[in-house]
Amino acid sequence: MATITNKLGLPEVLVRALQRDPYSRGKSRYSVTQLIDSPQVRALSERYHEEISRDISDSVWLLLGKGVHHILEVGAADEGSPERTIEERIFVDVDGTTISGQMDVQEHPGNEVEIIDWKVTSVFRVINDSARKKWEEQLNLYRVIRHMDGRNGAVTKLTIVAFLRDWSKTKARQDPEYPQQPVVPIDIPLWPIGDALEYLRERVRLHVTADMRNDIGMDIDPCTDEERWKRGGVYEVIQEKKDGGEWMRKAMSDREEAERLAAEFRKTIKDSRRVWVREREAKPIRCLDGWCPVSEWCPQFQKERAAA
Numbered sequence: 001m002a003t004i005t006n007k008l009g010l011p012e013v014l015v016r017a018l019q020r021d022p023y024s025r026g027k028s029r030y031s032v033t034q035l036i037d038s039p040q041v042r043a044l045s046e047r048y049h050e051e052i053s054r055d056i057s058d059s060v061w062l063l064l065g066k067g068v069h070h071i072l073e074v075g076a077a078d079e080g081s082p083e084r085t086i087e088e089r090i091f092v093d094v095d096g097t098t099i100s101g102q103m104d105v106q107e108h109p110g111n112e113v114e115i116i117d118w119k120v121t122s123v124f125r126v127i128n129d130s131a132r133k134k135w136e137e138q139l140n141l142y143r144v145i146r147h148m149d150g151r152n153g154a155v156t157k158l159t160i161v162a163f164l165r166d167w168s169k170t171k172a173r174q175d176p177e178y179p180q181q182p183v184v185p186i187d188i189p190l191w192p193i194g195d196a197l198e199y200l201r202e203r204v205r206l207h208v209t210a211d212m213r214n215d216i217g218m219d220i221d222p223c224t225d226e227e228r229w230k231r232g233g234v235y236e237v238i239q240e241k242k243d244g245g246e247w248m249r250k251a252m253s254d255r256e257e258a259e260r261l262a263a264e265f266r267k268t269i270k271d272s273r274r275v276w277v278r279e280r281e282a283k284p285i286r287c288l289d290g291w292c293p294v295s296e297w298c299p300q301f302q303k304e305r306a307a308a
């Protein structure tokens, strides 16, 4: 079991709450959430599980997420609707490997089904395309395993309901492109079922291969830039605040678009010098900023550090 530390001396009840994790992928080898993530991160996390250490102060958002899931689960179950299934885990065999996925909610009035997933997350993830892409993969894989398991009804809608833990009313007032409420329903595109099945098989193949290489002591295929949260250079439109601080109004991948937006913002203020575009170099944030639990054992990252 990973070691849990409490460097800030937070109340013991917090430590115990975070240690008591009811999550289980049951008898499956991989869960859908593991499959859509990096095979290297998962395989190394299993290999170094006993040595990984996590401080309780880094896990408070996890606790908030668990709380929201629990309240919604209890609330929906109390209602006892026959047209709603809560927190169901489905198991299927994919080319000889058992995988599973747990859906927060399946609404199934009549013959049509909507899959809903709750996310306690940041505003950045809601406005960032690559974060949304992960949600698209996750929900489309739920849909395909439901289909493979021969469940009744056709899934016609996929929805993420995002609870924004860092939402600001002030920013919402100032920026029409900022989420206008602290809870946002997001429609997720449905993939053709054949494409979703192909994607599922490919993810299983990548994870099985990573385990085979791990078992015989070979390096695992490296993480992709996306898996390392290393995104193309970003152009941030910055506005200086009255107190001299900075307000990042928008981050965009296209410089021209960022310059165009900055010009729009300049028209709305007296001193146009207070808005500018800043280029941010792409960095593997997950590896560098402590978001990857296995960075100290990762050959890919350690080789890069040694070469730097």
Ligand code: SF4
Binding pocket: 038, 040, 041, 044, 223, 227, 228, 284, 286, 287, 292, 293, 294, 295, 296, 298, 299, 300, 301
């Ligand atoms: S440290 Fe970076 S490259 Fe290595 S496993 Fe973690 S995310 Fe992947």
